[in-house]
Amino acid sequence: MTRKQRRMNFVMLGLATLGTAAALVLTALEDKIVFFYSPTDLVTKTTIPKNQQFRVGGLVKEGTWKKPENGLTHNFTVTDLRHDIAISYKGIIPDIFREGQGVVVLGKVQANGIFRADEVLAKHDEKYMPPEVAAALKKSGKWEGGKARAE
Amino acid sequence: MIQKYANPARFNRLAATLLPWFAWPAAILIFAGLYFALFNSPPDYQQGESVRIMYVHVPSAWMALFVYTCMAISCAVGLIWKHPLAHIAAQAAAPIGACFTFVCLMTGSLWGKPIWGTWWVWDARLTSVLILFFLYLGFLALQNAFDDPARGERSAAILALVGLINVPIIHYSVVWWNTLHQPASVIKMAGPAIHSSMLLPLFLMAIGFKLYFLTLLLLRMKALMMARRARGMSMAQLHHQAAE
Secondary structure (H helix, E strand, C coil): CCHHHHHHHHHHHHHHHHHHHHHHHHHHCHHHHCCCECHHHHHHCCCCCCCCCEEEEEEECCCCCCCCCCCCEEEEEEECCCCEEEEEEECCCCCCCCCCCEEEEEEEECCCCCEEEEEEEEECCCCECCHHHHHHHHHHCCCCCCHHHHC | CCHHHHCHHHHHHHHHHHHHHHHHHHHHHHHHHHHHHHCCCCCECCCEHHHHHHHHHHHHHHHHHHHHHHHHHHHHHHHHHCCHHHHHHHHHHHHHHHHHHHHHHHHHHHHHHHHCCCCCCCCHHHHHHHHHHHHHHHHHHHHCCCCCHHHHHHHHHHHHHHHCCHHHHHHHHHHHCCCCCCCCCCCCCCCCCECHHHHHHHHHHHHHHHHHHHHHHHHHHHHHHHHHHHHHHHHHHHHHHHHC
């Protein structure tokens, strides 16, 4: 074996070892790395620290949110289409917040079962299109984003 | 074949031939891309005019990953085959990659505030890109941390290879974990989820950025080789004086 080959094997072996180690660590830490839990996770996972603040993400359920006439208190439901959770939030919401929109809220579950949020972030999806195209898609019934998904 | 261009004079001739072919198209593509991005592309149905940030943000993010991958491959070539230009190429690429990463982080933050409602969150995508930025800085720092440049090169090359593991993590972070950052729009199995009128400025910018990187890379490699020669010459002079 030439020295070049030996160096090559060393680099390859090192990368393979590191890759395996990284994969194992990241798999083990999965619950810590996720940015938010889905409403279904709240029901099925026992590892969520419910006495601390945590994040819940999902879609704002159709027909559960109305722009408040006065004041800043928003009440709405976040759904992943299997389970729902009721949210109460006092503060300013992002501009693209609407029914059917993906959101991530930070807060705590209260004794009455309602999730009191301290922060509401909008989650943008990967679709980019001009307004006319979005309108045309909605008209022709081929709309897949936001609203259709939440129904 | 590759060994042929280890000769500095030959490399300089090749670089001089290639440079105008990279520099002019880069300038034209970036100006055309910016024109379409800022003046001649539609606003987004949801984001409105903020979508225009994407035309700088996404190509920068691609370049951040592309430059790092090139740098790591170059380091591996330097370690395994001891090719004299490999470490110089990596050294030349690192600050350029760091700048692209910085631009990516900054524009992402500027976009995040109006759309998400926050400048920064510690989700998997944002955090792993920040780590990429620190890897670039660490590479540069480590390279200059030794009196013997050859030792610095070797240590930094190993760091670059270790950090290569971060590249697939960044790409798949939005698939493997729940993140605030959206999944990929362009490089995905089902084809792009971006309307064609928005893909044009995006691709113009992406190709322009790539050529801009190649231009800077060649210029920096030339400069680094000259700096090395100057250092070698002054060392030789010192030796000469000491001998007298």
